[in-house]
Amino acid sequence: MSGHDVPSAAEALRHPTQGDRPVWTGDLNDDCTAMWRGLMLRAEWMNGRIWWWAVSDMATGQEIDSSNNRSALVTSGMAARRDAEASATRHLKWLPRET
Structure with a gap:
């Protein structure tokens, strides 16, 4: 962080803060997606009672x-x-922070 303890735009984009949550779109009971801080989060009902989820780097x-x-x-x-x-x-949280 800078000397003013204000995160840079890049750091703010990649490091979550308290209260910052993904917003899910699509059918929450079947197949949904959230774009969050450069990541794509997916959740999908597969068959029976089984669900699948994944996190991918959008870039x-x-x-x-x-x-x-x-x-x-x-x-x-x-x-x-x-x-x-x-x-x-x-x-x-494991990504390196800017100096």
């Missing part, structure tokens, strides 16, 4: 994390969105 298209990397089954849209948000937040 590169690279998948950062998904429910495919976990052994626990996700059985609701709310849980899928929560897990995607938690993964995105963890990823953003």
Whole structure:
């Protein structure tokens, strides 16, 4: 951070602050997406009670994390969105901060 403790625009974009949450669009009971701080978060009902979620870097298209990397089954849209948000937040907190 700068000497004034005000984050730069780039740092503010990539590092979440308290109260800052993704806004989900689409059908929350089937297939939804949130664009948040340069990341795309997705949650999708697959079949039966199983949901899938993923977090990708919007600039590169690279998948950062998904429910495919976990052994626990996700059985609701709310849980899928929560897990995607938690993964995105963890990823953003690990990014280097500007000096």
